[in-house]
Amino acid sequence: MLLSEVVATSVAVAATRSRLAKVKALSALLRSATPEVVEAVVSFLIGVPKQGRIGAGWRTVFELSVGPVGRSALTVAEVDAALAAVAATSGKGSAQRRTDLLVDLFSRATEAEQDFLRRLLTGELRQGALEGVMLDAIAAATEVPGETVRRAFMLSGRLPQTAVAALAGGASALEAFQLEVGRPVRPMLASPAESLPDALAELGSCVVEHKLDGARIQVHRSGDVVRVFTRTLREITKTVPELVDLVRGLPCQSVVLDGETLALTDEGRPRPFQETMSRFGAQDARELLLKPFFFDCLHLDGVDLLDVPLRDRLAALRRVAGEHVIPGALDPSPAEAEAVVAAAMSSGHEGVMVKALDSLYAAGRRGKAWQKVKPVHTLDLVVIGVERGSGRRRGWLSNLHLGARDPDGGPPVMVGKTFKGLTDELLTWQTRELQAIATSTDDWVVHVRPELVIEIELDGVQVSTRYPGGVALRFARVVRYRPDKDASEATTIEEVRGLLPGHTIRE
Incomplete structure (x- = not known):
């Protein structure tokens, strides 16, 4: 398959707002791909090469001075091989060898292909075919039910591998994916609730638990081997030895647990979220202890529990995790549920989670079976630009441009701006980080790759013709950046619109 075919499909997908049109274009390309390049094709289209980071930064890629060829002849296999060679380069002189390899690759590409490769290698392509659209395209290309594809993706954790299996073996190959201890499962997500009474009324028999201001973790144990993963499935085992030791001491031989971890003060109250996240990249693994x-x-x-009701999973959890189970109440009365909220808030936590006891574990889906109740409403938005500061903030990048995720795979949809809540420390940090991912700039605004997620507190939303989504945030304030979240987990534009009075979120 020629790279030009992938580029043409990417352009077509980015040019339309129609989810059906995106799925049709992607599924047609998948059907025409040979088995040996399916993984690379899907990786390219979701904007993440198979090799991940290849060791060539934004400056290296964009400073390549190579003229394009006039006719397309570069194949997907050749590009994949070249990127593998770049990623494998290390040692003395590796920077120059990487540059030489990239020059050779770009010298064989047309102008359109060079543009595609630049955006692929610098993370700017992550907008045209996000996970949900690609999952639908895989289902359409293979005529396999969408739920079968989604479940396989949940268990494999990797979209390209899911596509390879679906195209090679159809439903039977996808159904062969099982939970494997040691391989992370995509986490189940929650939707915001209007209020505690609304959540209790909608879910019926439920559990109400503390919603902690911590970092999501998933731990796997097989015998004495313990592995710990973040919500984005990144392994952090080496940086959290206290969690490894704790899980190794649980009364079982094998287990997969979902939970949160956070750093606590001596009084047992949560430390700031940033302190918890700092442990995941700490040099001294014991500089700040985490509690799960x-x-x-x-x-x-030996028993997989994904397909049993939450009620039974919680029974297993209590048997194995004991005192490390999150505080809460099973099937509480309204008064008991309110008491859980009060206890969570008095302990310094965010609110509560309300979960239907008959629900199965639906990874990667933000359904209604799990609902979060918080006294202050927040959204996880994507930073898409930032304005240069003036006055006291001159020299910093200050006023943030905020975008909501397009669930149909388009670029983030702008819904507002804010500079409120930014401390001097955060201004310094975001100025450095946003400059590093800048894509273009003018006298006033720096446009950036849509990859940083930020939690925004707001008083509500209102109808607005100022922004393309037809809605604007009211009194938005920065709470914190969310390095534990990927842009694909940001709040969707439909969820933002759902905050309008009388508006219903599209499922």
Whole structure:
């Protein structure tokens, strides 16, 4: 398959707002791909090369001075091989060797292909075919039910591998994916609730738990081998030895637990979220101890529990995790549920989670079976630009341009701006980080790659013709950046519109 075919499909997908048109274009390309390049094709289209980071930064890629060829002849296999060679280059003189390899690759590409490769290698392509659209395209290309594709993706954790299996073996190959201890499962997500009474009324028999201001973790144990993953499935085992030791001491031989971890003060109150996240990249693994709180059990001693009701998973959790189970109440009365909220808030936490006890574990889906209740409403938005500061903030990048995720795979949809809530420390940090991912700039605004997620507190939303989504944030304030979240997990534009009075979120 020629790279030009992938580029043409990417352009077509980015040019339309129609989800059906995106799925049609992607599924047609997948059907025409040979088995050996399917993984690379899907990786290219979702904007993440198979090799991940290849060791060539934005400056290296954009400073390549190579003229394009006039006719397309570069194949997907050749590009994949070249990127593998770049990623494998290390040692003395590796920077120059990487540059030489990229020059050779770009010298064989047309102008359109060079533009595609630049955006692929610098993270700017992550907008045209996000996970949900690609999953639908895989289902359409293989005539396999969408739920079968989604479940396989949940269990494999990798979209390209899911596509390879679907195109090679159809439904039977996808159904062969099982939970594997040691391989992370995509986490189940929650939707915001209007209020605690609304959540209790909608879900019926439920559990109400503390919603912690921590970092999501998933731990796997097989015998004495323990592995710990973040919500984005990144392994952090080496940086959290206290969690490894704790899980190794649980009364079981194998287990997969879902939970949160956070750093606590001597009084048992949560430390700032940034302190918890700093541990995941710490040089001294014991410089700040983390405490885990588990809320789900997906496997225990050889038995997979994904497809049993939460009620049964919680019973298994209590048997294995004991005192490390997150505080809460099972099937509480309204008064008991309110008491859980009060206890969570008085302990310094965010609110509560309300979960239907008959619900199965639906990874990667933000359904209604799990609902979060918080006294202050927040959104996880994507930073898409920032204005240069003036006055006291001169020299900093200050006023943030905020975008909501387009669930149909388009670029983030701008819904507002804010500079409120930014401390001098955060201004310094964001100025450095946003300059590093800048894509273009003018006298006033710096446009950036849509990859940093920021939690925004707001008083509500209102109808607006100022922004393309037809809605604007009211009194938006920065709470914190969310390095534990990917832009694909940001709040969607439909969820933002759902905050309008009388508006219903599209499922």
